[in-house]
Amino acid sequence: MAYDYDPELAPWAAKFPAVDYRDLDAARTLLRAATDNAPAYEPELPVRVTDRTVPGPPGAPAVPVRLYRPAGRTGPLPALLYLRWGGFVFGGLDSIHSTALRLADRVGTLVVSVGYRNAPEDPYPAALLDCYAALEWTARNAVELGVDPDRIGVGGESAGAGLAAALTLLVRDRGGPRLSFQCLFQPELDDRLDTPSARSFTDTPKLDRDGARSTWRYYLTGTAEPGTGAVPALAAPARADDLRGLPPAFVMICEFDPLRDEGIGYAHRLIQAGVRTELRHYPGTFHGSVAIDAEISRRMIADQVHALRLGLRA
Numbered sequence: 001m002a003y004d005y006d007p008e009l010a011p012w013a014a015k016f017p018a019v020d021y022r023d024l025d026a027a028r029t030l031l032r033a034a035t036d037n038a039p040a041y042e043p044e045l046p047v048r049v050t051d052r053t054v055p056g057p058p059g060a061p062a063v064p065v066r067l068y069r070p071a072g073r074t075g076p077l078p079a080l081l082y083l084r085w086g087g088f089v090f091g092g093l094d095s096i097h098s099t100a101l102r103l104a105d106r107v108g109t110l111v112v113s114v115g116y117r118n119a120p121e122d123p124y125p126a127a128l129l130d131c132y133a134a135l136e137w138t139a140r141n142a143v144e145l146g147v148d149p150d151r152i153g154v155g156g157e158s159a160g161a162g163l164a165a166a167l168t169l170l171v172r173d174r175g176g177p178r179l180s181f182q183c184l185f186q187p188e189l190d191d192r193l194d195t196p197s198a199r200s201f202t203d204t205p206k207l208d209r210d211g212a213r214s215t216w217r218y219y220l221t222g223t224a225e226p227g228t229g230a231v232p233a234l235a236a237p238a239r240a241d242d243l244r245g246l247p248p249a250f251v252m253i254c255e256f257d258p259l260r261d262e263g264i265g266y267a268h269r270l271i272q273a274g275v276r277t278e279l280r281h282y283p284g285t286f287h288g289s290v291a292i293d294a295e296i297s298r299r300m301i302a303d304q305v306h307a308l309r310l311g312l313r314a
Contacts, residue, residue: 006284
């Protein structure tokens with residue numbers, strides 16, 4: 001297909017082929033190279049970075065977390081549990097190091113980056129339960145961490161945003177730690193891939209229909225075949241029947257992204273369920289184009305920072 005990309009993004013679109021997740025080793029190598037070559041963020045004020053391990057889910061390993069605390073802030077801070085991209089299959093604490101630095105610096109929040117387990121080695125629900133364990137630890141240790149327990153939010157990008165959405169459902173259903181906000185950036189929410197964007201975008205940069213299908217197949221290993229009625233809503237939040245009682249949301253969508261319509265649909269359903277929700281759609285963008293230094297990408301980042309400041313009362 002021909003895509004009307006933003007003029008600053010268009011030259012880059014041809015340089016970024018979709019990641020072929022069918023060859024998982026090759027996909028991981030390509031994603032690792034992209035991570036290693038990404039420009040580092042330089043915070044305006046110092047940010048103290050600390051690696052910890054926290055108790056994992058029952059019977060599972062401890063969960064690595066990386067804490068980002070901005071300097072020069074007085075009083076309890078909000079906290080943001082931020083979950084990395086990577087199609088449920090790639091990455092660790094280094095994957096979003098620059099993003100976490102930027103959010104800690106610009107939002108003024110303690111960022112908790114979670115090193116959740118990857119599929120298919122550890123498929124659903126391993127990643128979700130790791131994130132829940134990290135959230136429980138954050139809330140339980142709020143005083144030690146200098147965090148206001150009434151201002152804890154969750155966010156993420158792509159698969160991480162899908163996990164963030166699932167985490168809000170799990171917290172609500174378990175009566176877990178209160179979440180004050182959720183920030184979902186191009187979220188991966190629906191294994192059925194039956195929206196117009198999921199059906200149409202078969203050759204888009206970084207992520208296309210086949211790539212999304214493969215990531216779901218890895219994530220749901222041992223649970224269900226993607227697209228069947230056996231897939232639980234905690235794996236694919238778009239399947240949830242009831243979205244009432246979830247925290248206020250900020251949902252960010254890229255135009256030429258197979259995940260576009262499931263994100264839009266989820267935001268609309270949040271609104272219909274009485275959840276205060278803001279939806280932003282960015283014309284001319286594609287999955288992951290926020291990583292390119294372009295005016296629209298800088299606007300996406302500024303919008304996210306502004307929404308988090310408001311949502312976390314930072």
